[in-house]
Amino acid sequence: MGQDFRLPDLGEGLPDAELVSWLIAEGDEVALNQNIAEVETAKAVIELPSPFAGTVQKLHHAAGDVVEVGEVLITFGGQDAADAAVAASEATAEGEEETEKATPNLVGYGAAPRRSARPQRRTRVARADDARGPDTAVLEAAPHDAIVEQPPERPMERPRSTPPVRKLAKDLGVDLALVSGSGQAGLITRSDVEAYAARVGVADATAAAEAGRERAQAADAASARAAQDGDRTTRRPIRGVRKATAEAMVASAFTAPHVSTFHTVDVTATMQLVASLKSDRALADHRIGVMAIAAKAVCLALGRNPSLNAKWDAAAGEIVEHHYVNLGIAAATDRGLIVPVIPDADALTLVELADAITELAQTARSGKTPPSAMTGGTFSITNFGVFGIEAGTPILNPGEAGILGLGSVQRRPWEHEGGIALREVMTLSLSFDHRLVDGAEGSRFLADVGSILVEPGRAMLMR
Template identity: 50%
Template structure:
């Protein structure tokens, strides 16, 4: 009994899947296999980058890699085969695609005898038939007389009916625009059909023979842009950066942004951070100011739930959310992404710390899934890690508010009637003014500031 070789094994095509909602393409970042490698069901074969994240793709069957259809760095449309795998056994073979049935030859209907031109004494001509004109279309008299020219065939004198050149309507229009008589064109298509290439081929020698007339020179196409590669570097805009740019432009010119600021003494919050790091329940967890600021924002949303909403332009409705998917803006080598913590409002402080730690590490590794970046309701962006006092953040599309955290540093501050060095930061809250008016936005920002000044309010308010 012989064993089926790789060449004899059926080959299955693995197509680029839609790894997100509505994504149309993805870039192949890295292949983990090469032709000749054995793969098993569920094995990751490549990493691709979509407009939302980098994703690893597993192969859904066993076999031997037959061919990689595209090299690394290629952007491939969803549904296009990216790898061929020779699978062993007929059970793994994909059902063969049905071969397309050959198109039946067009049957030309014979014209009624009364309408067929003949020469007296010779009966009906059967040497050629004309195609039936479209319904409602009349053949001009001159065209009809030209199409039915009687040529004497030797001594017999039989009338020969000339056929109208076969060509599709777009080709006929092209020929008309170029001034080409289709009767002079040699067809190259099936069944004697004239193609666009035939028309261009017919006009080329005519154009060459005619004298060049250039009273008005044609506009020159712009010269290709050149630049000094030692002084400039061009980076193609694609993947996450392209999607982020489009989203920010859409947000900035769709939602009317309003930004409010508050400067806060966070000295007590910083002391609480140090205390929590020593707490047994928080051991091994990520404890930092961002954790407490995130918790403060969640408490402020609980006290002012109308801020957690979205604008449905199609239905002309405001959608109030009874959950909070808290987005955290993360800078990665591939660009800015905003994954979110699902149902953050229902998490305890240790659970929130675990979710923040997982979110940050996943984003840094470039493994954030598209699902993790969908469905956000509000976002926090921490520009303070870059030493920036604050900013005017742009809303993540579909969300109502975004909180920017500035750097925390020692500043002179009036505390209990005396000027003392205190840990101070500036917060900025941008919100969609269609959904959030000045009063509501101010209440949310004031609540966050009050909690950070007196973090014990987390217990009483939360």
């Protein structure tokens, strides 16, 4: 007896995920919680652990497929998987204590669903002298853990399905309350909806046919474009991190009124400090660079300019000022731009900040940044200087008041102590939400960051 493992909800409310790669093959023996696949959501690449131990009977999708939540990913065989399948389907007879064995837990994504998410009630047997009759009989409370059979015409709770399946049902005119789910814990799948529509001859079969024609036309158009383009172009679907980033940036650009300002400063003293720290054998295990010092400067400057560490809550009609700094660090990866967050960065020392930035960058480059690490930011830094770029106009991370761009460090002729000398110079680019931050406040913040980079010792005077 096989056991199907379906793509779980990865905790982001997303309807699907792209299968990046399989970490196992058909015929392999898999242990409980062994990583079996890599999937990419709109935020990151995630490794899926197996909720079963057993033999891989079948892989239902290939790398590159977009799989909907609830679709079967893999079928397991073996006694452990069979036992889990039987245990998940058993129910204790009425009147006996429930001893149900749950389906094994998928580590990191919550326990498998039970038959009901809340206490149930059982229908009171109507007495002959009950004037209200059986249809209006009062429900008596059942024990908290009782399993109660409800009349089929009165479903106990909303039918379980995924957003794409609900959309399909709407397009076909199918009432999900009338559809029996064949998925895990009664989940209604696409095939369930299509089978129901075919079985009852839904009048909206015309809509299904029209949708099918539209899909066929789109496929024909894509084939025609590909044939016309030949080897001169490459087309890639917009999805995953790239799609999520694009949507977030468009939303940010058309929601928050962006203002950008620039400040070019002499960072020779900062570069000398970096060189000194690098040569210190006691700090050999730590990579303290310009980014770490700039991050420390940002945390100090935000304490003096709190309007840059705030968000605009339109729903509540409030401006929310944060008394902590969750610092986002923009990271360019093969899959697109992501912004992992360093929680409570203002409470970290320079060395701790440097270590956090190093770890964040390594995790981002490997594609292993979890979705939870990319939420809750209050201010961000982006470093386009690593590409040799002097300045830019960064777009705000949604929900944040400001973002600082670090330009490349360049040797230039610069006024110094009454003369001209070659100095290490950097341009700082600040974009901010003009609803929250006035020009004067933005300028003061940028001047504070710049003064620390010009003379790092000034950080000792700030609080």
